[in-house]
Amino acid sequence: MELFWYIVxxxxxxxxxxxxGYDFGAGIIHLFFAKTEKDKxxxxxxxxxxxxxxxVWLIASGGVLFFAFPTLYASSFSGFYLPLxxxxxxxxxxxxxxxxxxxxxxxxWEAVWDKAFGISSLLLALFFGVALGNIVRxxxxxxxxxxxxxxxxxxxxxxxxxxxxxPTAEHLGILDWFTILLGIIGVVSLTIHGANWIxxxxxxxxxxxxxxxxxxxxxxxxxxIIISLSVxxxxxxxxxxxxxxxxxxxxxxxxxxxxxxxxxxxxxxKKDGLGFLFSSLFLFGGITTTVAxxxxxxxxxxxxxxPSLTIYNVAAHExxxxxxxxxxxxxxxLVAIYMVIQYKVFKGKMDDVGxxxx
Amino acid sequence: xxxxxxxxxxxxxxxxxxxxxxxxxxxxxxLIIVYFKGKFLYNKIEKYNDAAKFWMKIFAxxxxxxxxxGIPMEFQFGTNWAKFSELTGGIIGQTLAMEGMFSFFLESxxxxxxxxxxxxxxxxxxxxxxxxxxxxxWASGYLIIATHSWMQHPVGYEILENGKFVxxxxxxxxxxxxxxxxxxxxxxASLITxxxxxxGIGAFYILNNQHNEFGKIFLKTGVVFGFISSILVAFxxxxxxxxxxxxxxxxxxxxxxxxxxxxxxxxxxxxxxxPNIQDKKLDNKIAVPNILSxxxxxxxxxxxxxxxxxxxxxxxxxxxxxxxxxxxMVGLGTIFIGLLFFAVVQLFRKKLYQTKWxxxxxxxxxxxxxxxxxxxxxxxxxxxxxxxxxxxxxxxAGASPTVSSGNTLFTLxxxxxxxxxxxxxxxxxxxxxxxxxxxxxxx
Numbered sequence: 089m090e091l092f093w094y095i096v097x098x099x100x101x102x103x104x105x106x107x108x109g110y111d112f113g114a115g116i117i118h119l120f121f122a123k124t125e126k127d128k129x130x131x132x133x134x135x136x137x138x139x140x141x142x143x144v145w146l147i148a149s150g151g152v153l154f155f156a157f158p159t160l161y162a163s164s165f166s167g168f169y170l171p172l173x174x175x176x177x178x179x180x181x182x183x184x185x186x187x188x189x190x191x192x193x194x195x196x197w198e199a200v201w202d203k204a205f206g207i208s209s210l211l212l213a214l215f216f217g218v219a220l221g222n223i224v225r226x227x228x229x230x231x232x233x234x235x236x237x238x239x240x241x242x243x244x245x246x247x248x249x250x251x252x253x254x255p256t257a258e259h260l261g262i263l264d265w266f267t268i269l270l271g272i273i274g275v276v277s278l279t280i281h282g283a284n285w286i287x288x289x290x291x292x293x294x295x296x297x298x299x300x301x302x303x304x305x306x307x308x309x310x311x312x313i314i315i316s317l318s319v320x321x322x323x324x325x326x327x328x329x330x331x332x333x334x335x336x337x338x339x340x341x342x343x344x345x346x347x348x349x350x351x352x353x354x355x356x357x358k359k360d361g362l363g364f365l366f367s368s369l370f371l372f373g374g375i376t377t378t379v380a381x382x383x384x385x386x387x388x389x390x391x392x393x394x395p396s397l398t399i400y401n402v403a404a405h406e407x408x409x410x411x412x413x414x415x416x417x418x419x420x421x422l423v424a425i426y427m428v429i430q431y432k433v434f435k436g437k438m439d440d441v442g443x444x445x446x
Numbered sequence: 447x448x449x450x451x452x453x454x455x456x457x458x459x460x461x462x463x464x465x466x467x468x469x470x471x472x473x474x475x476x477l478i479i480v481y482f483k484g485k486f487l488y489n490k491i492e493k494y495n496d497a498a499k500f501w502m503k504i505f506a507x508x509x510x511x512x513x514x515x516g517i518p519m520e521f522q523f524g525t526n527w528a529k530f531s532e533l534t535g536g537i538i539g540q541t542l543a544m545e546g547m548f549s550f551f552l553e554s555x556x557x558x559x560x561x562x563x564x565x566x567x568x569x570x571x572x573x574x575x576x577x578x579x580x581x582x583x584w585a586s587g588y589l590i591i592a593t594h595s596w597m598q599h600p601v602g603y604e605i606l607e608n609g610k611f612v613x614x615x616x617x618x619x620x621x622x623x624x625x626x627x628x629x630x631x632x633x634x635a636s637l638i639t640x641x642x643x644x645x646g647i648g649a650f651y652i653l654n655n656q657h658n659e660f661g662k663i664f665l666k667t668g669v670v671f672g673f674i675s676s677i678l679v680a681f682x683x684x685x686x687x688x689x690x691x692x693x694x695x696x697x698x699x700x701x702x703x704x705x706x707x708x709x710x711x712x713x714x715x716x717x718x719x720x721p722n723i724q725d726k727k728l729d730n731k732i733a734v735p736n737i738l739s740x741x742x743x744x745x746x747x748x749x750x751x752x753x754x755x756x757x758x759x760x761x762x763x764x765x766x767x768x769x770x771x772x773x774x775m776v777g778l779g780t781i782f783i784g785l786l787f788f789a790v791v792q793l794f795r796k797k798l799y800q801t802k803w804x805x806x807x808x809x810x811x812x813x814x815x816x817x818x819x820x821x822x823x824x825x826x827x828x829x830x831x832x833x834x835x836x837x838x839x840x841x842x843a844g845a846s847p848t849v850s851s852g853n854t855l856f857t858l859x860x861x862x863x864x865x866x867x868x869x870x871x872x873x874x875x876x877x878x879x880x881x882x883x884x885x886x887x888x889x
Contacts, residue, residue, distance in 0.1 A: 151543035158535020165524025166846035245848035404536035405612035419547035
């Protein structure tokens with residue numbers, strides 16, 4: 089049962105990143121590449137009817153985490169207190185930026201909400217990459233100081249940074265050079281993803297420029313991935329162990345690889361949706377590869393005193409997990425139906441949807 | 447430690463109070479919008495379709511506010527109440543996860559279709575999407591109140607040696623006797639808020655002599671929906687909720703009614719007075735004899751236990767706060783019934799639109815259902831303190847063990863600042879929509 093809910097949760101999180109990821113990416117494109125009012129309109133139209141439903145995947149994933157792995161939920165949400173609350177603030181800023189911009193036609197009003205939307209999208213993409221970095225690197229569970237736990241073995245607390253920004257210090261911070269590196273990878277890959285969505289869903293004048301952006305950022309992404317692969321040995325992270333034990337897991341890196349290299353062909357795609365497909369594969373592969381590499385751990389311990397959190401020591405009781413399967417299956421079928429309806433009604437290009445016009 | 451708990455509680459209280467200003471309107475309003483759209487399908491009068499579209503705009507703004515202030519609620523169980531989440535997550539996680547899976551997906555998918563899809567869908571399907579949005583928002587309320595009911599009256603659980611609550615009966619979460627009365631009470635209360643908003647804006651249009659035709663539709667609808675729901679909120683739903691409290695939380699009942707002494711021959715109902723906790727009595731009391739006994743047990747001389755019969759360590763933490771919250775709710779509820787009764791009488795005599803004092807009163811009372819709803823929730827929540835799970839888990843045992851008070855105060859201040867900004871923007875934009883009115887929104 090733990091394994092079932094683990095797969096459910098990771099799939100939901102991956103779906104969330106793929107869906108809301110294009111919203112964040114669109115925000116970053118909006119910040120750096122949208123020069124004219126027409127460009128901006130195209131971008132907000134492309135995500136307008138979707139972003140709200142996409143964010144539900146975050147809430148629903150949070151709900152499933154709470155219900156299936158309450159100890160992990162309690163430990164990680166209190167331990168990553170400040171960045172999580174800041175993510176909330178950014179989500180709020182981003183939402184009001186999107187929703188309020190079109191309500192009053194005034195240059196200053198629009199400029200303020202454009203920036204709120206763009207900058208919070210950028211920071212959210214960064215934070216999500218940093219979050220993945222924190223999970224790979226692990227945390228000081230039990231807040232061990234001089235070899236002694238100062239709290240219960242599954243609780244911890246991380247400040248935003250420690251003065252050295254080192255991922256190997258005894259008392260870690262959320263931001264260190266390793267997690268920031270993953271944060272930058274997050275920004276670059278979601279920018280690519282957002283650009284692909286805009287190409288897919290609009291006929292805007294930006295599209296040709298965005299194809300070049302995707303191509304160039306994809307080169308930058310390759311460089312960043314090579315850098316991050318070469319610094320693994322610094323933190324206590326043995327990514328190949330699981331892959332050597334279970335060779336079928338190589339499917340996840342393979343998916344990442346296909347997504348990544350597919351994107352180099354972006355300029356010659358005949359169908360506008362292909363780029364989005366490849367960047368979705370890249371994101372899905374990247375997330376699943378990362379979590380598969382630490383499985384069954386979900387939050388590694390950086391000290392020798394307290395054990396890592398695994399899916400087996402953080403899960404809810406058997407009965408609750410079993411009964412949850414019944415309602416969950418019903419709910420998933422319903423959600424699939426809603427999504428089919430939603431994407432059918434809003435299929436094709438979104439240039440005329442008139443999002444945010446009042 | 448004390449500081450830490452204080453800021454955790456303040457942050458939750460502040461963010462939930464602010465959050466619930468929006469769902470209480472959207473739940474009730476979704477029903478009224480479905481009514482307008484349905485009425486248009488039935489009589490084909492274009493004005494009702496415009497009315498539905500006008501309120502949909504206000505709904506959408508409220509919904510967005512509800513979503514962005516709602517995500518912090520789900521996060522805070524983990525960030526600030528980690529110990530509570532760890533111990534009870536196997537149970538309340540069920541209902542909260544179900545809310546995400548069943549209602550949020552439903553609401554958000556079809557709200558997009560409802561707002562953007564009228565031309566694409568045609569009127570009948572457009573009505574269906576509106577109905578599904580209504581269904582989603584009421585399902586959300588149901589699952590939240592199921593969670594709330596478990597905390598008030600835990601069922602279907604066992605406690606393991608390590609202190610963890612585990613579920614052993616899924617069905618019990620939904621057959622909990624606390625659930626149905628609280629749910630219905632809450633939903634009709636939210637309908638009162640929506641009725642006063644719709645009716646109040648209608649009264650405003652008529653008094654201000656703008657958008658008169660719509661003003662009449664809004665006022666009539668608000669008055670009728672409001673009158674029915676203000677009766678239902680008191681009887682039978684409020685009555686059933688109170689009977690649950692007196693049965694399962696007698697000390698809470700005594701505190702909210704302001705009863706210190708057990709009276710032989712029946713208890714009086716307190717209308718006005720100030721609880722004096724130091725001397726264990728009520729100052730400046732105005733009361734009616736025997737009514738409380740009759741309302742509670744339908745017997746004039748039934749015994750109701752006063753606070754003095756209970757151990758002080760079982761007392762609700764904030765007795766005066768609980769007492770005032772309850773009395774403000776009941777007092778306002780009584781005023782609503784009285785005013786809306788007059789309004790309905792005038793409506794039947796076809797004099798409502800000319801009776802200026804009723805119009806002014808409805809407009810003036812527009813914010814008060816928000817206060818009554820909030821006070822109702824404060825009654826429920828203050829009444830449960832000092833417990834998170836009634837009689838089983840104390841609030842002081844539920845907070846996050848590693849988050850310092852400095853960090854919580856930092857985020858509390860951040861939320862206060864951000865929400866003040868949000869509230870201000872919201873009022874400006876709602877004001878703009880209302881001022882423009884339904885007709886001008888068409889183009």
